[in-house]
Amino acid sequence: MAEDSSARGTGFSDSSTHVDVKEYYGRKLKTTSDLQSNACMTPPQPSPAFIREALKKVHPEVVARYYGCGLLVPESLEGCSILDLGSGSGRDCYMLSQLVGQKGHVTGIDMTEAQLDVARKYLDYHMTEFGFQKPNVSFVQGYIEALTEAGLQKNSFDVIISNCVINLSPDKRRVLSEAYAVLKDGGELYFSDIYSSGRLPEQIRNHKVLWGECLGGALWWKDLLQMAEATGFSFPRLVTATPVTVGNKELLDILGDFRFVSATYRLFKLPRGQSKACRVMYNGGIPGSETVLHFDCCYTFKANEPVEVDQELASILKHSRFADDFTFQPPGGSCEPRSVPAEANAADPFELALKSGEQGLVSATGGGCCSTRPADCCK
Template identity: 75%
Template sequence: MAQNNSAFSDSSVHVDVKDYYGKRLQKTADLKTGACIAPAQPLPAFIRDALKKVHPEVTARYYGCGLVVPECLEGCRILDLGSGSGRDCYMLSSLVGEKGHVTGIDMTEAQLELARKYMDYHMKEFGYKEPNVRFVQGYIEALVEAGLEKNSFDIIISNCVVNLSPDKKKVLEEAYSVLKDGGEVYFSDIYCNGRLTEEIKSHKVLWGECLGGALWWKDLLQLAEQVGFSQPRLVTASIPTIDDKELQDLLGDFKFVSATYRLFKVPRGNTKSCKVMYNGGITGAEDVFQFDCHYTFKANEAVEVDGEAASILTHSRFAEDFTFQPPGGSCEPCNKPKVSVLLHTSDCYDCVVLS
């Protein structure tokens, strides 16, 4: 039988990451930096409640750099890129409900074994008759090859994993492929204020700690555009801690940030700016909905949004949560959006990282 030369195979980076997360790290305390554990924002009560139901062993083997719980999850089909021990998958399982579904994909068998070990435990904890979670072994650069269908997911999340891939563009291309029209990639990752040196990128510990593979944030903007996504919209950002003196010396003057972005698979450049009014009622954001660092919507207040934001709100799962008015419409009074200190995504990043 002829060999299938198109099958995705391990690179040296994948082998090193498998070793780091499958063998070297046994618990969160084994990490040498805070890059993989820095929380991006306080946890809302309903998320804290969901996390309390996750088995302690699953939580102990969790490594992430932010909060990857977008809004409007009930009934959604979600994919977790690099699901690890399954903590985020099980948390989301309780939030999407029995009619929703969560798929986790990971290349590390040791992590998958742990995640699958507690499937029955969590379904019983959530009161579900049938599992609404599955775990798939595969690569985030080869989602279709792993058996995931194109145009099949409403939301893709990832928590400090994309930086571990040697081919970030391929990750985004595959994510775009399996995402439904109007779908969203909501992910936390580590970014840098410049392109890293080969010495840093080839350092196994720095790569395993989510620093050696960190993208220059401007490269993320370029890659997202090339793949077809909307412009990345920054949600939150925080500074990770790097206390190890040896690693600090290797990193030199480079600065890092843990940032959560949202990308949407929606039409680009076809929607004009308009006024929108948040109808309220989203779980956890009943009165105030922080969409990103540009826009914070208060229930029943009209806000003028730019064309790209209008396209996202019109074509995504958020459409039914907003009332739309064309420019000059009767939706008054119109308040300017509540904005962070600086207006652009890049400025928000600079404000956090370079100050």
């Protein structure tokens, strides 16, 4: 967590991209109606009742100044320490503060003063609304490329979320590296972002409006796989994917044949060493996923039904906050190693977006194209 809620990085300074983003989100955008694409807007997907109720308690001004591209609610959050990268007006922070409870804590970091002013303005309002005796939310002004410089301690967070923000950074590898540093062992980076169908040319990357609309800075989704490995994370596991549409003809002409999706991935900070494939059984009971846990687009777990999982997922479940939610079979860790390359789990987000649109299988908190075994999109 943050050593000082007002801290900001001293060794990292604004690039021209940071200045443009601050201008776009701090002054040009006043409400979500000012956006020119749906990249930075939540897709119309159903949310569990407990999340809808939590959102109802967030102040209207905070919601109006929210520009995220997905509703980020990873499972099993009670008592967790959560960091929100690019927290903006604080909508997700205040929603998540209700889920972590009084014993948990949510920290939001953002570089835009105007957004932070809105978030901090309603801190006392929300704590009173939630019935908390003391604040479990704090906001830090700083850069997502320089988390430790902003006063965030290494190995201190259980979960990091990011909602359509990493694409706005000119140094995405550094963002992942800093996130890895401040996560605890077994911690998770659960994030929604915009991805492109190929590497974008300079004409698109240098377009200020397209960058502000979360399109100009979009990664080719295959580059994310290499970037995650280079920074030490587990192989990215795709959770959901939704097509992005652009209504502005001028912008469409510039984008040409490039396509975009809003996709959610989960990455874990795991111990080194060989993992073993295993049969696991979800014990059930996680709020919002009491009988069925949609972990990613390849695995959905039904309570009390054993499922064979790949090596890395077995390691994720054993070493993360999910360890107590699963029973591992056979007891004693005698599962045999199985050679399955990480790339076998590299689901194409564009294929998933297409299948999800056809089948209506994407949920707001997980799921996708799967049953209780790896689906076609993961082959």
